[in-house]
Amino acid sequence: MASAFLATAYNITDMAWIGLLGSNAVAAVGVAGMYTWLASAIVVMARMGGQVNMAQALGNRRPDEAVQYARGALQLAVGLALAFSAVTLAFADGLVGILAPDDPHVAQDAALYLRLCGGFVLFIYLSQTLTGLLTAQGDSKTPFKANAAGLVVNMALDPLLILGLGPVPQLGVLGAAVATVFAQLVVAALMIAGIVRDRGAANVLRRVRPLQPTKAVHLSRIVKIGLPAAIQSALYAVISMVLTRMVAAWGSGAVAVQRVGGQIESLTWCTAEAAGSALNAFAAQNFGARRPERIRRGYRLAFAAVGAWALAVSALFVFLPGPISSVFFHEPDVVGISSSYLFVIGIGEAFMCIELMTVGALSGLGKTRLCSIISVALTGSRIPLALLLSSTPLGLDGVWWALTLTSIAKGVVFWAVFRRVARKLPEGRTQAVVAVDEGEPGLA
Structure with a gap:
């Protein structure tokens, strides 16, 4: 969760500096950001599939199998990154044209940002996949340290490259893209270095040889678990793109608010996703070890912690939308749009957090298809409702009310589904867990 908070600070820092260039620059990054969001959705197939299978293998004391899943997830992530980069480099102008308002400057800056970030998406894919795999083996400290370093790099480069300083020219939107890419390179490199340095027995990732072939059975299991989650995330991004196209009818300022509002809102959703990622590994390991009561207890504790945080942020959005908006926007009319957005969105924040946290828990139990069906159905209803x-x-x-009402519905439904699934989990410890309880070291 601390790593997620750093990622939130990372995104908000970008938008705060870009906001000094005006709402058109923010809109350009927002349009391109929709496709980088889609890129993050695609890599969920490798991250989620690798994390769940690896954690379940470790929970059942099968480290050799865990290595296979880790290698397969990394190989899949690299392949997906190369494919996405090829598409964005070739078709950036056309992709931006689908979403960009009728403003040539916005479209030009958006295409430039997309080409650079999309062309080097490999670093993002490696960072996200390694975060999932490290979490699966119980190591959340390495991703935290790497993301902390990336945040420092990004905060230093943003004002230097976006606004220019001394001999460094003002690069504007291009400077934001360069800072983002370089910071992600630092994050990925530090995670790899951390894996190489850690010689502990629990670090099975050190045994991964990325160039060795992965067995087809392990790749198929990664795809089986990861594909529904990736489809869910991708459709979520596509639905947001459709809504962006609708919002564009109110001008580039409205598009900028939608994008920046999502980044401000990451104070809650990014933290909830992190709690979901922790629950994912926790539930998967204990599911493999047949410890259902630990799964239920872990969910209750996460529910309380994330719920308290969400309510605190909701209060800020509802009671202080104007001052928050003024940090990112400087045109009075855009500040007004942003204030309305934060007020409406703030009402449903706690329910959104319940949804994201519960998706992580259910996915750790292998219920990715069920999560996808529920999420796609309810998220898709945003379009006709909007x-x-x-x-x-x-x-x-x-449009903002459509987002909030569907978030409330998803939070309630996912909470009810988890309660039902958790009641039916099989009881009984495996031999591996009994050995651990008797003093033998192990992750379970």
Whole structure:
């Protein structure tokens, strides 16, 4: 969760500096950011599939199998990164044209940002996949340290490259892209270095040889677990793209608010996803070890912690939307749009956190397909609901209400589904867990 908070600070820092260039620059990064969001959704197949299978193998005391899953996940991540880079480099202008408002400057800057970040998406894919695999073996400290270093690098480079200083020219949106890519390179490199340095018995990732072939059975299991989660995340991104196209009817300022609002909102969703990632590994290991009561207890503790954080952030959004918006926007009309966004979104933050945290727990139990069905159905309803509400006197606020109402519905449904699934988990410890309880070292 601390690593996620750093990622939030990373994103907010970007937007705060870009905001000094005006809402058009923010809109350009926002449009390109939709596709980098889609890129992050695609790599979920490697990250989630590798993390769940690796954690379950470790929970059942099968380290050799865990190595196979880790290698397969990394190889899949590299392949997906190369494919995504090829597409964005070749079709950046056309992709941006789908979402960009009728402003050539916004479209030009967005295409430039997308080409650079998309062309070097490999670093993001490695960082996210390694984070999942390290978490699966119980190591969340290495990702935290790497992300902390990446944040420092990004905070130093943003003002230097975006605004220019001394002999360094003002690069604007291009400078933001360069800072992001370099910071992600640092994060990935530090994670790899941490794996190489750690000679502990629990560090099975040190045994991974990326160039060796992975057995087809392990790759198929990675895809089986990871593909539904990736489809869910990708459709979520696509639905947001459709909503962005709708929001564009209110101008580039509204597009900028949607993008920046999502980054501000990451104070909650990024933390909830991190709690979900921790629960994912925790649930998977204990599922492999047949310890259902630990899974239920871990969920209750995470629910309390994440819920308290979400309520605190919701209070900020509801009662202080204007001052928060003024940090990122400097045009009065855009500040007004942003204030309305934060107020409406703040009402549903706790429910969104419950959803994301519960998805992580259910995925650790292998229920990725169930999560996808629920999430796609309810998230997809945002489009007709937004069309309906925005045609009323609510106008643009109707789009924001569509986001909040569906978040509330998803939070309630996922909570109820987890309670039902958790009650039916099989009881009984495996031999491996009994050995651990008797003093033999092990992750379970």
